[in-house]
Amino acid sequence: MLDLIVKAVAYSSCIGIGAAAIALIYSATKTFNFAHASLVSWGMYVMFAGTYLLGYTPYLYIPFTILVGAALGLVIYGGVNRWLLKAKASEINLMMSTLGADLVLFGFLNIYSDYLLQTYKIPAKYFVLEVKDVVFKIGDVNIRLIGIIAPLILVTIVILLHMFLTKTKIGIAMRASIENPDLASISGVNIDLTYVLAWLIGGGLAALSGGLLSLVVTGYTAAGMTMIVSFFAGAIVGGLYSIFGSLLGGLLVGLSEFLGITLLASIVGGWIYAYRPAIPLAALAITLLLKPEGLAGFFVKVRE
Amino acid sequence: MIPPEILLIIINFAIGLIITISLNIEVGLLNIPQFGRLLAVIIGAIVAAAVPGRILAVMLGYPWGVEYADHMYNFKIVAGINKVLANNPLLSIGIFILTLIIAALLGGLIGYLCAYPAIRLKLAYLGITLLAFGDLVVTIAWNYEPLVGGTTGVFVIDPFIFTGPAMRFTVAAFITLIVALALYVYAELLVRSPYGRMLKAIRDSEIAAGIYGKDIVKAKKQILIIGGAMAAVAGALWALFTGSMKAVTYTRLQWTFWPWAFMMLGGVGNNSGIFIGVLIYTIVRFLIIVYKGVISTIVGVSPEWLEYILVGLLIIIIVLFRPQGLLPEKPTYSIPTRKIVSIIKRVEEEGGK
Numbered sequence: 001m002l003d004l005i006v007k008a009v010a011y012s013s014c015i016g017i018g019a020a021a022i023a024l025i026y027s028a029t030k031t032f033n034f035a036h037a038s039l040v041s042w043g044m045y046v047m048f049a050g051t052y053l054l055g056y057t058p059y060l061y062i063p064f065t066i067l068v069g070a071a072l073g074l075v076i077y078g079g080v081n082r083w084l085l086k087a088k089a090s091e092i093n094l095m096m097s098t099l100g101a102d103l104v105l106f107g108f109l110n111i112y113s114d115y116l117l118q119t120y121k122i123p124a125k126y127f128v129l130e131v132k133d134v135v136f137k138i139g140d141v142n143i144r145l146i147g148i149i150a151p152l153i154l155v156t157i158v159i160l161l162h163m164f165l166t167k168t169k170i171g172i173a174m175r176a177s178i179e180n181p182d183l184a185s186i187s188g189v190n191i192d193l194t195y196v197l198a199w200l201i202g203g204g205l206a207a208l209s210g211g212l213l214s215l216v217v218t219g220y221t222a223a224g225m226t227m228i229v230s231f232f233a234g235a236i237v238g239g240l241y242s243i244f245g246s247l248l249g250g251l252l253v254g255l256s257e258f259l260g261i262t263l264l265a266s267i268v269g270g271w272i273y274a275y276r277p278a279i280p281l282a283a284l285a286i287t288l289l290l291k292p293e294g295l296a297g298f299f300v301k302v303r304e
Numbered sequence: 305m306i307p308p309e310i311l312l313i314i315i316n317f318a319i320g321l322i323i324t325i326s327l328n329i330e331v332g333l334l335n336i337p338q339f340g341r342l343l344a345v346i347i348g349a350i351v352a353a354a355v356p357g358r359i360l361a362v363m364l365g366y367p368w369g370v371e372y373a374d375h376m377y378n379f380k381i382v383a384g385i386n387k388v389l390a391n392n393p394l395l396s397i398g399i400f401i402l403t404l405i406i407a408a409l410l411g412g413l414i415g416y417l418c419a420y421p422a423i424r425l426k427l428a429y430l431g432i433t434l435l436a437f438g439d440l441v442v443t444i445a446w447n448y449e450p451l452v453g454g455t456t457g458v459f460v461i462d463p464f465i466f467t468g469p470a471m472r473f474t475v476a477a478f479i480t481l482i483v484a485l486a487l488y489v490y491a492e493l494l495v496r497s498p499y500g501r502m503l504k505a506i507r508d509s510e511i512a513a514g515i516y517g518k519d520i521v522k523a524k525k526q527i528l529i530i531g532g533a534m535a536a537v538a539g540a541l542w543a544l545f546t547g548s549m550k551a552v553t554y555t556r557l558q559w560t561f562w563p564w565a566f567m568m569l570g571g572v573g574n575n576s577g578i579f580i581g582v583l584i585y586t587i588v589r590f591l592i593i594v595y596k597g598v599i600s601t602i603v604g605v606s607p608e609w610l611e612y613i614l615v616g617l618l619i620i621i622i623v624l625f626r627p628q629g630l631l632p633e634k635p636t637y638s639i640p641t642r643k644i645v646s647i648i649k650r651v652e653e654e655g656g657k
Contacts, residue, residue: 103616
């Protein structure tokens with residue numbers, strides 16, 4: 001049971017980080033980021049390639065996942081999103097452009113995975129990094145380090161983001177331009193810079209969540225695409241406009257996926273395990289139909 | 305005798321056309337972000353896999369309950385049914401039409417259910433909800449074995465089998481193409497009708513259309529029902545053509561995002577643009593498949609991944625440089641342009657007198 005809880009905490013922390021990334025990009029640029037899926041997968045492969053090619057513990061490569069993700073986010077912004085925002089493209093076109101970016105990133109990731117497989121003969125199609133995780137004992141229970149590291153990183157991100165958004169000048173400017181871009185630009189805020197920052201941080205967090213997830217679930221190139229619904233559900237359960245709300249939403253969705261299904265299985269029987277992917281969908285549907293403003297609606301008063 | 309390569313192009317084109325047209329009715333005419341096209345398509349495929357086979361199983365005295373979808377019995381039952389269908393063209397045609405009707409009805413029902421979120425949510429929220437519902441149905445079909453066999457899938461009865469093994473695929477492909485062209489004509493008539501112009505008015509400005517007394521909620525419901533029914537027919541035709549149904553082959557990418565790419569390539573809101581978009585894409589994709597070996601030796605990477613990159617770049621380039629597509633939407637007139645010109649001429653002449 002404890003093992004399950006540790007895994008659930010690690011998994012839901014990752015989903016929370018990813019959901020916050022989606023919310024950050026959406027609230028800053030009005031772009032619903034489909035490329036999130038491939039950013040997550042890229043994060044996984046950075047961890048995997050580092051661990052298998054250079055050795056040492058996987059945790060060493062966490063900063064690199066952030067760097068790669070931020071770089072890819074910057075490429076998407078500079079290559080596509082920037083011009084569409086300038087042309088005031090519709091929300092659907094913004095979504096579609098990130099879908100295009102997602103397919104491109106997915107294609108390159110697969111080429112990279114083929115390259116790893118052929119050149120280094122490492123299992124780049126499917127890999128389980130869990131085996132490289134550090135395990136230590138508390139009493140007679142084995143605890144894997146990811147169950148502690150992932151929530152720690154989550155808390156660190158919350159603190160850092162909060163400090164950034166409330167204490168630094170650029171962070172405050174960013175918040176201002178999220179709330180009202182026109183007014184912020186009149187006041188002399190460089191809107192372009194806030195967009196860049198949103199994509200940098202958003203991309204970095206997306207890849208980071210993928211990197212951490214590689215220590216929880218099996219990694220493969222389409223892993224991001226498979227899990228994307230959980231991220232979306234987390235972001236929408238949290239409210240999509242609120243970064244911390246989405247983070248919380250992601251945590252909730254992740255926990256309900258692991259613990260909720262175990263609870264249900266103990267009531268109705270083991271066959272329910274197969275329907276685990278339905279849990280984030282149910283959370284999504286219930287939130288949208290009952291409380292569309294999400295968790296954020298509970299603690300932020302939206303002024304009409 | 306038509307070579308199988310051409311048949312492959314025809315069937316892919318026909319199925320792609322139906323789905324993209326159905327997508328265009330919803331996206332192009334009413335601006336509904338339909339990211340859950342997969343939902344109606346897989347419902348159609350489930351109908352084709354689960355319903356006609358069971359009807360015939362009851363008629364012919366085979367087990368039709370849980371056993372029908374069980375992989376130990378399914379292939380025997382379907383083989384038995386196919387043997388009967390091979391000697392009975394009338395029954396085959398009847399069951400084929402019945403399948404399409406049931407698929408359209410259920411697809412319409414799905415569209416009606418989608419209207420519940422569609423009239424309450426906006427853009428990104430709605431798109432993600434529809435996308436999630438599509439994935440939910442795939443999960444259920446993949447895990448709930450009594451429906452369509454779960455992970456093992458089921459065989460689908462073959463209403464084209466009476467045409468003989470040599471002609472079977474040719475006939476099936478051309479019938480699918482005929483259905484696709486008929487639906488294309490229907491969509492074109494819909495766009496040109498007063499109803500279609502009302503839809504475009506709603507799309508361009510909901511407030512203005514509302515002021516003129518147009519029922520926006522009703523229009524959205526109707527369009528979602530029509531779109532869902534068409535997509536379900538496409539799903540049913542595909543399952544009947546391939547002769548098998550496996551839930552996991554119905555992916556978000558192939559049945560939602562690819563049609564979106566076709567639609568954006570051809571021109572959102574314009575049926576003839578979509579016709580060309582689907583045709584170009586089908587042929588290019590076919591060429592990639594045929595010259596797989598050549599491409600991979602030249603480029604050094606698997607062409608499968610190259611396809612993803614190309615489609616991704618295509619979407620980006622269209623959105624960036626030509627958001628209106630290859631053939632931009634043109635205003636549609638209720639009467640032919642020739643008539644309008646002659647009317648203008650007559651009015652001018654009368655004015656001169």
